[in-house]
Amino acid sequence: MSATKKSEKNNIAPKLRIFFITFSLTLIFLTVIVASSFSQVIKGKVTDMQNGEPLVDATVTLKSTSKKYNTNSGLDGSFVFKNIEAGTYTEIVQYVGYDDEQVKAEAKKGITVRNDIRLKVHADKLNAVIVNANMNKGSDISARRIERISSNLLNIISARAIENSPDITVGNVLQRAAGVSLVKNSSGDGENAIIRGMADRYNYTTINGVKIPSPDDKTRSIPLDIFPADLLQRLEVVKSLTPSMEGDAIGGVTNMVLKEAPEHLTYSLNGSLGYNNFFNKNAFTTFNHSGAPWKTPYEIHGSGYAPQPSDFNVKYLEYKTIKYPVNGFINGSIGDRITKNFGFLAAVSYQHIYKGSSSLFYPPSGQPQPIPADNTPVFGPLEYRTYNNLENRLGSHLLLNYNFNEHNKISFYTAFFQLDRIEHRNLQQGLSQYLHLSGQDYVYDRSLFQRQIIWSNNLQGKHQITDKLSADWSLVYSKAQSKTPVWIDQQYSDIVSYNNGTHQVTSEQKNLQDFPFNFTHSNEIDHSGYLNGHYQLTDALKLSLGGMYRHKTRDNVYESYQLYAGNQPFTTIQNASFPRLVRVDTTDGLTYTSIENIFAYYGELNWKYKKWEMLGGLRVENTQHSYVSELSIYLPGKTGSYNYTDYLPSINVKYKLNAKNDIRASYFSGISRPNYFEYIPVNFSGDYFDQRGNPAIKHVQSNNLDLRYEHYFGAEDYFMAGTFYKHIINPIELAFQTQTTSQFVLEPENFGNATNYGAELVFTKHFRNFGIRGNYSYTKSSITTSKLVYTKDNNGNYVIYNSTQTRPLQGQSDHIGNLSLLYKSIKKGIEAEVSWVYTGQRIEIVSPFKNLDYWQKATSQIDFSLNVKASKRITLFAKVTNLTNNPLVLELHTTANGYYFNNIHYPDQTDKNNIIVRHDNFNQTFFVGFRFK
């Protein structure tokens, strides 16, 4: 017990230190600013004469006979000269595309003079073009402009914002968007997005607006941690659909817009080194994955082959340690317009990241107990997991543009992403690790090497056929793959004794258990074609008609080979002998092939009238899905085919109240298709419970309403407030089925109707060098499902009966918030950002028993980044994530006290109203690097 306290103390110390460092940094900033203020001050604001919009980064010069001062206007157009000599000055303001302006300014002793300047757009039209060209497409300003121009609801994160943010993968960037929360992977990085409380099955991901296949062996979702953030021009979160968009989103769409070919030669290079201080206390352990077999024994020898123990190499269970592993990443891009007609952009990103985390877990037992209270939770032995993940992330993309002439353009892009994850997971089940007790531990060592690939190729054309008629088309070939050539779960029992004097844990007897070698392959290929035609009916009215067809094939393989170890005394894996295999299984629920053909067409009208803008129409999507599984022919559902058509109307209306204020309303109907495996009625083992598909599953339909008010009051400053309401028909949730056994199987089921509504708030406000950016969303969803209650009847007999419970959708948080404080000094070349992300509590694991859902506690993470311009082309940066070492905690909302650890004081059980069931630590990650442009 004293040891536990001690470790708590140790945890607090670094937190304090980090807090202190942050605090001092802030203090230094403030001191710099305060010290620079002097008595004579001239300040003002540069705005556009016509619309009053602030102009950012205009050059402001103060000139007198003896002195000359320079500055630039800030993000709200404001500028200030401090510490200047009293006297009369000429103030010159210059901004590209605008006429220069000169005024007289007098600096009087001890007085602050205000001198606002309004610039007029240069009469020459050419300059206006220059303004646009100069407008960096990856900038925040351009992001706001796109958001505003867009007919439907978008939230955009610009390349600049990404660059300045603490994030290096797309997954983590996404959490900065309004209404988005993340499901994290074992190393604490965002893997899947929950948009407006809707889990990843209700969302889809696109690259440049085109859907990409998934390498995930179970779901359609794209693991967002595979994409390096540096390749993006911007990240869009689309929250209302238009008829031209694919219709299978209910929460929203994540669209990654990759960098575009520039007008002139541009190149960039950035690199960074970093460290995760999880490894201060824990050496990084890993294995050598070279020579890993890309084929399973059956694939090598044919299915008639009898696998031998010698087919399985245990060298992947030999672990080596790396002390203080150093992370690194390097990104480069180059682009140019080589001839008038031909331009290109090529970008490469490579990350080599060591991630570590630890997790304390109280696994739920198969069922609770009926005493002393109904559904009193029972747990299996405590588990302490340590993850050592090495992630090699490669991203590259090439874009070629060719303009035949002004009216006919084609482009080709190819994007390739690869994530290698080499994971050593050590799991200690028992008491010695955490409670320092003698007893029996079980140790599970997992060696996992997984390679995920996404490769997308897109040939696009745009043709202006007549003045009024235009067309565009795309031909897409994409492929997503996942392979785990190494996936071994070695296990042994370990009788240990703990010495209270020396605090040493001594292993007395280890026995090796039978353990599996697993192989998974997943291969998804898309062939798609898109064709859209646009006809300008009148000046105000545009008609678009289009269609698409996609042929998707998916092959999944899961094979498991179990080695016989027979409890032999265990010393090292090299000394172990394996006389035979216990079992070979190639018929898992994750072995299947699926084909999905989608044919969709739409009609869309875009109409602008005075202050009104409307975009709406109808989309029709036909889905043909079929699968073939490895199920026995004696059971129902070996194969299945499904055909359904959805009619998806949508309308987006925008009303411009005035130059600064817009109101939007939208309606769309969206669907969500079940995951491929969810049709297939074969068991496979999940994280906590076995799962299987349900051939009777139906796709989800929905009706969605949105209302949003927008107020723009600066180049980058704006405020948005909106509400949404979703009516979901046949939502899919995993439900528990009892197999008349002591085990439960999770099965996807349709649950009548569910509703989901909420409100969102987004704002950005700059005060000269400072800025504040934030968003908040409130979401409320509810669903009622059946739950079991284990209790005593009047005669004292134990009975189980079915009850119901209403709860939020799995993964939905009531409150999600983001707040960033920005500091930006163009003059000093410093940009700093402190970001805070708050995710309210949400359900992580749904229990088959009433009141025993596992809830993820509200999390609150603070990240920090700093950019300092070292020279005209070189910027130095630092990024720190998870400053406060925020843990991930799961808890049960019950106080029933019958759980198995009632005789010992267990770690983390500090909350009187809840039982803590999981506690994960990720520690801080640091990066320092340079950026060259």
Place this chain on the structure above:
Amino acid sequence: MKQSKKRSLKIVLTSFSLLLLASIVMFSCKKTSTTVQAPYVPGGVTVQPGNINGSIKGTMESNQTYNVTGDVIINAGDSLIIQPGAKIIFQGAYNFFVKGNLFSLGSSSAPVIFTFNNAQKIDNPGEPEASDPAYVGLWGGLWADTSCQNLVIKWTHIDFGGAPISAAQPPIAGASTGDSYNIFFQNPNGNFILEDSWLYGGTDDAIRLKSGHFSVMRNTFEKGGGTGGDLMNVKGGGVGDCAYNLYVGCACNGPKASDKGQPGSQQTNCNFYNNTVVNSGYRMVELGRGGSINYEEGAKGMAYNNLIVNCRFGLRIVGATQSYLGNSLVVADTAHIKYGNTFNYSDSTAGVNQFYPVTPDTSAVGAGGVPTSGLWTRPQSTDIPNMVALMPSNYYPGAPYESSAVDALAGQNNPMFVNFPLPEAATPASIAYASGYDFHLQSGSPAIGKGYTGFQPIASVPQGGQYGANITAPGADIGAYQSNGTGNQH
């Protein structure tokens, strides 16, 4: 100008309403189709001697041999009857999947035999687990589906089974890849009768009764489980009697009751009486588990007249949910468990000190400050030896009770088997088989006449006749063999 705007407005409105109309019309005539492949149910073929596989029904005739060359299925509604002396020889790791009824009706003079082609028993004291073919699982098992109403096995040898299921989804419910049971039953309303039979070898639980009514009487069980597994593991909703069985060399327990996975209102209720359990619990890896007879996780019932010889633990009843050296214990329905008249024998002082299993972890304080313990078996004055007076003054169930008087009981109270020398020649676990020994009681055995007969069997299955159970009421002598000739007939 104005005109054109008006016109465009008209076009917009018309188009939108047309689209709306179209969508409404199309919504109303929505067409979907779904085709899911139906199960392949070939009609059961009337079984003939020779090679068998696939769906069969009918009668396996006396003294005929049937070679199993693939999984065998008895369709729902079909029955397979096996006559005395029939031999079923597995040629590979195949299974019987019983969706209908299986009646294996051997006789004392001509038992039915289920075994593996050319398998030979190696019954040597101390034969290592890794080299004994009993623990390989040469063929699978008899797997009853939820639709199986009757699995009735009388005077039948079931040898060398226990190969794991290697399909993720075998053609029955409730089982999945890796499961390895010699007999599996799961229909909460079905009847499982196992009488006067022999079960030899296995890799996990020899009998897994996930649910259902049962009567398991007068059998001989040898070498159950490889490195873990109970001889008969009853889960949620198992109700019945298990009596007069001889267990030798079980990996874990002989019979075990748990209410895990209880279906609806049928709580696990097991009577374990007049069983003889010898040399069991030593191949179990987990500390604190396995031994002789066990109640845990919400199960209830009665345990009387059991004879427990050189087992890892005596009668084990879990009395509180807690840790046992890191392994979890989940409380039984202790309010409804009755027990007594247990005859305990051990060669060693270690064994004597586990007649009433001890919880090594610190015990919790329960209601009223009374210690409650993970293991809860309280010495009864009807037990042999009667150790009530030997318990320390502050004793509570699960607490250690070692003293010189207790240690002195090692090797005492020999139950006097007809032919099974006690103390044993080698370490206790070395003999895991019954052949060559005779566990009948000699006249003059201290177990004779010490049984409790004042309770009734649960008798949850149909009785009498060729297909019904033959239930033997609680006997006057402790153990499976009665001096009046009733009880175990082997």
